[in-house]
Amino acid sequence: MRSTDTHVEEKKTQMYSQHAALSDTDAPYSDEEIAAIQANMPLLSRYAEADCSFDGWALLFRDHYVENSVGFVLGAESAGIPPEWIFAMAKGDQTRNRERIHATFLARGYRSTVFDNAWIDADPGAQPGQDAEALRAAAEVDRFIAAAREQGRKVLAIDDGGLIARGYGKADPERAVDAALELTVSGLKRIAAAGPLGVPVWNMARSRVKTQLGYLEIADSCMRRLRELIPTVKFIGRPVLLLGYGTLGSRLAALLRAQGSRVCVVDTDTASLITAAETGYCAHRTAADALACTTPFAVLGATGEIALTEQQLRQLPDGAYLAPFATKDFSVLRTPELHAVSTDLPGVGRRYDLPEGPTLCLLGDGRSLNLFDADAIPTQGYDAYRAGTLIAAKTLCRTFDQQSPGVHTDTADTAIAKAGLFEAYFDLYLDSRPQEAATRPAAQEPTGHACILGYGVAGQLHAQMLTESGMALDLVDPKHSARSAVGLAVHASLDTLSPSKQVDLWSVCTPTGEHLPILRAILARDPNARILLEKPACHGHEIPELEHLLDTNPHARVVVNDQYIHSEALGRLGVLIRELEPDQPIEHVSVIFTKDRRADVETGRFIDRAYGVLGYEWLHMLAVVRRVLPPPLLGNYFAADPALSDLYATYDERLFVSSLTERTTLHHEHTRVYLELASSITGPLIPLHTAPATGERWQRDLRESDDRHRHVTVHAGRTRFKLHLEPVTAPGGWQLDRNQHRLSADQDGTVVFDQIIEDSPMRTSIRHAIAALRGKTPPPRPDFGPLHRIAALAATLKENETTATDDSHGAETTPAPHPVGSAA
Template sequence: MERETNTLTVRRPERPVAPAADGPVSFAATTVEVTGAPEDGPHLLHRAARRLCEAAGPGAVPVHAGGELTARLAPGLQASMFVSTEMRGDGAGTSLLRLNLRLSGRGAAPSTASLDHWAEIWHRQAFSAPEVERVAGELPLMSAAVGRLRHGKPLAGCAVLVTGHFLTDLVHLVGCLAELGAPLDAMTVLRKDYAYQWRHRVHGHLVDQGVRVVDAADPRAVEEHAERARGLGLRCLALDDGGYVAPALLDRARQGSPWPAAAGDWAGVVEQTMSGIYKLRGREAELPFPVFSVAQSRLKGRIESYWIAEKAVSTALELLPVLKMEGQPALVIGYGNVGSQIAALLTQRRMRVAVHDADILHLIDAHESGYVTDRDLAVLLERHEPLLVFGVTGRTSMSTREFEALRRPAYLASVSSRDIEFDLPALDALAARNPAARSVTGPSSRTHTLPGGLDVTVLAGGRPVNFHETDSISNLHSDLVYAGMLTGACAVATRQAPPGLDPSWADAVLEESGLLQDYYERYGPAATARPAPWTAADRR
């Protein structure tokens, strides 16, 4: 797939193009690129046009006009739609199909929000069969896991709830869940609102498959999924990413509300992030079902951490202005699996690295690895004066006291889910105390001027830098953890595990599943003997 060009691009002239002879003014144009057979073009165009017209309402009907499809979307707003084809000589029988949308009309130009709305709907184009096959080829461990687990359709009795980053690997994950028996029409995907390149196409593909897509921030999402599952006579099973499911259920129970479904209607939860595990600390005894912790598994901790760290460091440095980083002080807050890798990578880039961790064993490990440390984070900030700070705790690591301890302009980079790592309201409040306060928001950062004139810049708006407008890690890297989650889902659905959180259970299931052996055979010393990373035989 053409990964660099398939972005949501609304092209607007600085001023509307002057009409010729009282003709319409062109407001915006955008294109979706799809890999497919040339003869598929007209069919894909008609489907895209119907999607646009359905969003506009019953009065919008696509009409053929001069080789294009046209439709009236709103008063004064006309859509012109056509397909163009770039022929390829690669012998695969596919072409690059461009589905083009041009918005025009008479009178004042629509608002930016309105144009973005129509462009987003246009970009909700389901993946073609060649694209789905190509994504599957980048995720061989998931496909092979399905081959080992699919017999007996272990997820056939489950209404699966997935918390997802809208990357292309999510398309294959949902397909694998369906192959394991999970009914698509009973599935819900909670959408995390990161600005990924392919997010609109992933959304459109899931809806096209019959999957219900809901915003992850919707407070009713989990409850509505459970109610729907109960009506279908299915048990709920969640593949979570960041603690959106089990903690929400426990909170409702503590508030005296009934469970969204009876506790026995939940098979369990598979959690892949430490931020989700932290939300369950001290509440394990309240869980009425098992939580399968991929987050704490050796599989995730020892293999995936480097990939995340490398992406976080490279993206953070790209977001900085042009600075000489060699010899500059950096601070890593959180010396766990990912934080320790970030500290090592910054050291390799010849920065002077300090480390803080609330866990004394981690702090001892960091000290004996040669890093500057202190048990008091504010003291460490004053003493080390970092230019660049990475927060990797999965919780709030810096608030008012820590911001006040900064002694030089600093850049803050989060590697935690959502925007919890840095206390952004506290930073806003500090900036408001400065009579000459300014808050400058750019395309990839926000700078606050604190009392005393100190500038503190939060990269990526406080969201994880490794997710900023890019894929977090490549499909070949996310493949391992998603394969582990598929394995965990089948274990939760079919094994009589006791309720609660037992990381050793997850490790035992993963290590006996054959997944790690498969990984070693594909990418270990004998990997060069394999003709390709994936073949159709992997899914049998």
């Protein structure tokens, strides 16, 4: 479809091949990120308490690699399955963080691989490479089962029918699993086609918790992803053809109608068709009948079967969108007999030009669209379904001796109802009574007291998020007389806070120079304190003292808030690099962060005479470098003497150094990366960037000119990647709103990717810190590597400033950038 090119807003798609293995090189989720996932699935955590249910069991878990799956597998481990007896398998979809999830599973001691759905549905021998990958994955499963048998363990499979369809549900003591939970309707169809079962299979696909709760969240994720991929396309008033009116399709129909679309439904099941017609939809037995009387601008597939024939494709209007929510729906497009010419649409899908027919746009990669380059359902949205699955799994294993072979349709519902999951779900998420009257789970009751020290911009944000987490607050701020309107208990100093006051979490948002004395005072009061510390943790010369303080208080928990470590935009940059240049190393990284602090300096605010420009944006820049550079090169950078870099500094008598550029080349084995870091606090120093294509999120005069700019550029292969972190202003006066970032890529001067990413890294990092401090697992000790680097850079600059002054023979210092270090 020719007009589709104007809708390209996301990264260039590299179709997730069934032959591709997951990479082990991506960073696993940090302890803080894992704690945040667990904190967002409180129902699952409630039912993940260890008991005897999983004694002597091993787990084969096969599902999409998304964050709610991480939460589930962690829950299974907490419930009693040892890490070495957990084998997780991705279903092959192009989910956003699949590599990181794979790395997380390996880091926790699980086994992890891909067992692609395409291998299960394909005809044997149709694709030799695919068959080889399927056999390799099956061999890994066989070895896992054999190892479990040797240790006297039974094996539970939680899957969508793929393993059972491959023979693991037969009465075969050497190769079969002992019991299974079935998660999807398509899996049920595969199980039925595979023949008689020799093991018990509990049906989660038709359970109340999935049909009544789970599918609403699935449908919501499907519609969100559809609108995200084609955000400029009009839906209101236009006809949409929906193929399939089952559990998912009926919910999609309601969502389409709610946004004003005219919905036409096709279903081969007469009872479902009657329901659709009596609900007010235009209903047809076949797609051919529907296309004879409607011209849809979009066709949605929710059948799980081949939904359109070649002839019906040719009946579609030129430019129609095809949105698959099950893999088989539009698989006819991939048949060679169609003779269609296909073209990648970066970040959207593929365009198919049919000979003597229309041009069509297949959204996504042909699989479930809500999983295309996305994490699909929010962790909270699948909390109840994952909790129900864990309840069913524990009950099945605990009562295994009472189970008979075959598919059981009511047993999961009975176990979940007995556990009180629906009551807990309502109390937690839906009870509209006043806070004090509602019966709520312990995890959602006000669960402690927090004390915020410093009520500036950071302190106010911490207060908001701590309040949202259910904590009562105290505030310590010497300017408390001006803070009476905040409605908090306010104290002029820490000394005036009652020693008997129980504080479960401390939030330190004071100037950096006050951090160390405050930490000493808090730890003297409570050696087990949980402390959220705004960055930087301390000045460079104070690092040894801070490390000694932590050594002498080993039971304390300290998390330093570092927002760009949690930036989704930086994560998307890494994914885009791997997808557009999968075989090419990074060659060049440039990070430019500027902030105009001249007005503040004139009033005596935000002056860092110890580090100058290094005390403002440089820690943020190092966080970016930590997200972009491969670990070996990153280690080499932090270990290197800053004097070996080319340093260009502007010295300032009030600010020490007001601008700095560092350039260096990093080496590791055969890899070489040129790194450039630049920052200024006396001017915007706006780097060039391309003007945006028109779109509803770009506006002119959204705000006054930005006083800060944050740009990241990466070169790999023939592609230049650019990430413009908020606030974003582009040539022509175009601006994006707050917490919107722009990621783009060009090849040989042609833009192949341009995407707007919605993300608040500050809120995310605070949320992760709170979860880590209050979680069961202690967070890792703060990493002082970036602070050491800043201190070493400052020392080098001071030394070179002295040399430059001595060489000047008393000449007046000029504001021009002065080369120091190896470039001098």
